[in-house]
Amino acid sequence: MSENFYKYHxxxxxxxxxxxxxxxxxxxxxxxxxxxxxxxxxxxxGEGQVRIGQAGCLGRCLSGPVMVIxxxxxxxxxxxxxxxxxxxxxxxxxxxxxxxLLIDA
Amino acid sequence: MSENFYKYHxxxxxxxxxxxxxxxxxxxxxxxxxxxxxxxxxxxxGEGQVRIGQAGCLGRCLSGPVMVIxxxxxxxxxxxxxxxxxxxxxxxxxxxxxxxLLIDA
Numbered sequence: 001m002s003e004n005f006y007k008y009h010x011x012x013x014x015x016x017x018x019x020x021x022x023x024x025x026x027x028x029x030x031x032x033x034x035x036x037x038x039x040x041x042x043x044x045x046g047e048g049q050v051r052i053g054q055a056g057c058l059g060r061c062l063s064g065p066v067m068v069i070x071x072x073x074x075x076x077x078x079x080x081x082x083x084x085x086x087x088x089x090x091x092x093x094x095x096x097x098x099x100x101l102l103i104d105a
Numbered sequence: 106m107s108e109n110f111y112k113y114h115x116x117x118x119x120x121x122x123x124x125x126x127x128x129x130x131x132x133x134x135x136x137x138x139x140x141x142x143x144x145x146x147x148x149x150x151g152e153g154q155v156r157i158g159q160a161g162c163l164g165r166c167l168s169g170p171v172m173v174i175x176x177x178x179x180x181x182x183x184x185x186x187x188x189x190x191x192x193x194x195x196x197x198x199x200x201x202x203x204x205x206l207l208i209d210a
Binding site for chain 1: 109110111114116119137151152156158159160161162163164165173175176177178180209
């Protein structure tokens with residue numbers, strides 16, 4: 001295999017479920033949009049850099065809302081704007097995972 | 106970080122675009138459903154094993170339809186049922202990537 005196409009490929013769960021809670025209850029589509037815009041502002045969105053995408057259910061609903069960053073396999077949960085900004089600045093921009101938000105820590 | 110939550114986390118692009126071609130034109134939602142069912146039949150879908158999910162645009166439309174398997178970062182394109190069955194049997198069940206379908210080969 002060649003080098004990874006993206007350094008950080010972020011998948012924000014935007015799954016919706018009728019009458020059942022799911023990540024989309026937390027307006028995760030806006031989280032995805034916001035993160036993508038922030039990366040684009042820094043000219044850091046694209047091949048060889050960061051890709052912010054959305055995904056269906058990631059299978060970890062009890063820890064939700066969740067996102068996963070590959071190829072590292074870093075799983076985060078988040079509750080507010082401060083969390084999202086910290087994931088952007090610390091992890092995506094400065095390569096320092098945000099320990100307090102890790103699901104697997 | 107702890108061990109990877111999934112051995113193979115598959116993201117099938119199911120993106121739709123109005124008046125523009127996109128992976129969903131190839132009925133990739135059915136591909137996702139089919140792959141998930143095949144893994145479930147083999148009792149290979151879930152934590153520590155395989156997860157079949159869907160994703161929004163993966164940013165490689167010109168190679169579409171596409172899927173990516175993480176944490177390995179294996180990118181596939183596919184055109185028919187034979188391709189999907191080969192990815193399932195060779196890669197997901199027997200750990201042998203399908204060279205002829207790799208985007209990055």
